[in-house]
Structures are given as C-alpha cells and as structure tokens.
Amino acid sequence: MTTSRKPGEEVRTEAQGLADKIGAPLLPRESFSLAKMFEMSGSGEAIIVGPGGARWQDAGGKEFFFHPNMAAVRVKELSRGGTDALVEAAGIQSGDRVLDCTLGLGSDAIVAAHVVGETGKVTGLESQPVIAALVAHGLTTYRSDSPRLKRAMRRVRVHCADYREVLSSCPDDAYDIVFFDPMFRYTVSRSSGVQALKTLANPAPLGPSSVAEAKRVARRRVILKERKMSGEFERLGFRVVKEASNHAFGVLDCGR
Known part of the structure; x- marks a missing residue:
C-alpha cells in the first residue's frame, strides 16, 4: 500500500x-x-x-479500480421509466432485501440498490479482500453528478466474506432475492479492468449445495447470471428467463 x-x-x-x-x-x-x-x-x-x-x-x-461503469447508464434508464434485464429477471421491487453473493465491480448491486430504495437493503459479498476493500471504498467516495447514482452507491453494504459461509449462517427467508454472478470461465471483454478483476477474483464455480442454501435463504427468487451456452443453468437447475448480448439470467422460484 x-x-x-x-x-x-x-x-x-x-x-x-x-x-x-x-x-x-x-x-x-x-x-x-x-x-x-x-x-x-x-x-x-x-x-x-x-x-x-x-x-x-x-x-x-494490470490495474483494478472502482468505477460504476454501466450501472450509471442503467440507473439513468430506470429513472426515465426504462427497463433493466436483471431487475426484470429478478423481479426486484422497492423495499426488497437483496443479497449479491458475488459483488465484483458492484454494478448489479448499485442497480438493485436504486430499485429497492431507502426502505430496501442490498448486501454485497466479496471473498477477495482487495476487491472488497476497493469497491467498498469506491462506493462511499466516488464523486458523481447524479444524485440518484450517488444515493444508490451509498446504500450498498459490502462484506468481505465467502457466500458459502454466509448463506449457511442465514436464517430462512432472510432476503427476498439472492443473486449469483460467478466469474465467467471465458470473458469476451477486452477491458483492462475486467481482465484485472479476473486476475484477482475467486475462480471457484458455484456448487449445488450453495444453490440449495440460497433457495432456503431467498423468500422469492434465486438468480444466476451466466453465459447461456456455459451449461451452468442446466447443471444447477436454473430456468433461463432473460437473455442479453453475451449472457443470460436463470431463476429458481422459491414461492414464499
């Protein structure tokens, strides 16, 4: 340092x-x-x-630093009455409690925090200390001209922790939505930030036991973001509900 x-x-x-x-x-x-x-x-x-x-x-x-990236564009679109693939797939609503198990750069957590608003709660878990520290620091210090974006960033609560341990310690129905976005095995982005994130990130794949724990912890829905042809949706039992340009969203409905 x-x-x-x-x-x-x-x-x-x-x-x-x-x-x-x-x-x-x-x-x-x-x-x-x-x-x-x-x-x-x-x-x-x-x-x-x-x-x-x-x-x-x-x-x-190689460099890694916090930047809201596409979260700024997505929050702006939502504030204008537009849509967002994650928000639609997860069914995130005002007041929801959302657990992002794989925080990474924090873009999805920022978007979720914008939607859940002041009455909701977004918790981001990141197992790698450097990523967790820099993203948590950036979320609280990044200067933005957008009050909406700034409020959303400040609402995200970051914990340096392994989601496997956190999920096993959570009570039933602790959150409305549990979200997984594990590091893709193959990245198409040439962004230096994404490549540095891949260097630092935890490469461990999502396992069935973690999915089962997430389904117990989530009151409404568990979400997985992955490449559609990765085979992960089929392996882990997720139903694909939304496709984007280079990834898709799969869901498990908890029905509670």
Missing part, C-alpha cells in the same frame, strides 16, 4: 484507512517510481491511493 507522489494530508489519511482495513503496511512513496517501489518492497502488486481514488496495480501493468 502506498500513495501517489507528493500526497496531501487527505490522501495520506485515506491511504492509512485502507491499509488498516486490508491489514497491509503503508509504505511512503516519496519520489520513487512504482517500479522502484516494487523492487524495494519485494512485492509484485500494490494499492496506490491518490487524489482520484485508489487502484490496485501489479508489476505487469
């Missing part, structure tokens, strides 16, 4: 807070290049905090 060169007091404080949260040492940047920082620390990766936010970077140049 380090900062940009010549950091102000606000950046230093922000960096120290993130370092404490992750449990990583905060190394003074001084005038060193990032390559020199890697050499001196003996590490091949770092989190750098600067005036524009925080990012993870490795010695090969």
Whole structure:
C-alpha cells in the first residue's frame, strides 16, 4: 500500500484507512517510481491511493479500480421509466432485501440498490479482500453528478466474506432475492479492468449445495447470471428467463 507522489494530508489519511482495513503496511512513496517501489518492497502488486481514488496495480501493468461503469447508464434508464434485464429477471421491487453473493465491480448491486430504495437493503459479498476493500471504498467516495447514482452507491453494504459461509449462517427467508454472478470461465471483454478483476477474483464455480442454501435463504427468487451456452443453468437447475448480448439470467422460484 502506498500513495501517489507528493500526497496531501487527505490522501495520506485515506491511504492509512485502507491499509488498516486490508491489514497491509503503508509504505511512503516519496519520489520513487512504482517500479522502484516494487523492487524495494519485494512485492509484485500494490494499492496506490491518490487524489482520484485508489487502484490496485501489479508489476505487469494490470490495474483494478472502482468505477460504476454501466450501472450509471442503467440507473439513468430506470429513472426515465426504462427497463433493466436483471431487475426484470429478478423481479426486484422497492423495499426488497437483496443479497449479491458475488459483488465484483458492484454494478448489479448499485442497480438493485436504486430499485429497492431507502426502505430496501442490498448486501454485497466479496471473498477477495482487495476487491472488497476497493469497491467498498469506491462506493462511499466516488464523486458523481447524479444524485440518484450517488444515493444508490451509498446504500450498498459490502462484506468481505465467502457466500458459502454466509448463506449457511442465514436464517430462512432472510432476503427476498439472492443473486449469483460467478466469474465467467471465458470473458469476451477486452477491458483492462475486467481482465484485472479476473486476475484477482475467486475462480471457484458455484456448487449445488450453495444453490440449495440460497433457495432456503431467498423468500422469492434465486438468480444466476451466466453465459447461456456455459451449461451452468442446466447443471444447477436454473430456468433461463432473460437473455442479453453475451449472457443470460436463470431463476429458481422459491414461492414464499
């Protein structure tokens, strides 16, 4: 963990807070290049905090940082009375309790938080500490000109936890919707952020026991986002209800 060169007091404080949260040492940047920082620390990766936010970077140049990405467009579309594939597939409503088991960049959680509103609840689980810390930090600090987007981001509650452990500890019907978006085995996006996310993310596939737990925990519906031809919907017993350009949504109705 380090900062940009010549950091102000606000950046230093922000960096120290993130370092404490992750449990990583905060190394003074001084005038060193990032390559020199890697050499001196003996590490091949770092989190750098600067005036524009925080990012993870490795010695090969891959970067990961929070950005609302398509969530901004999707929230804008919904606010104009438009539709959203996830919202339609999941049947998310105002006041719902939503559990996103695989938070990643947080785009779907932001959209869900916009729909559930002030009376609802969106919890995002992320098992990888770096992703969880940077996304949680970004959700609370990202500057946006859209009050709707900002309110939605601030409503998402992030927990660094493995969904398998969380689901097994939840009571029946703890949430209305439980959502899974595991890392696709094959990504088509050439975005550097998506590729870095794949490097950092937990590659473990979703298992039948987790699906069974999710069905117990969800009062109305369990959702899976995957590639239609991946075979995962059939393997795990989901019914495909919505298709997008490069993925689809499958559901399990809980009927409670």
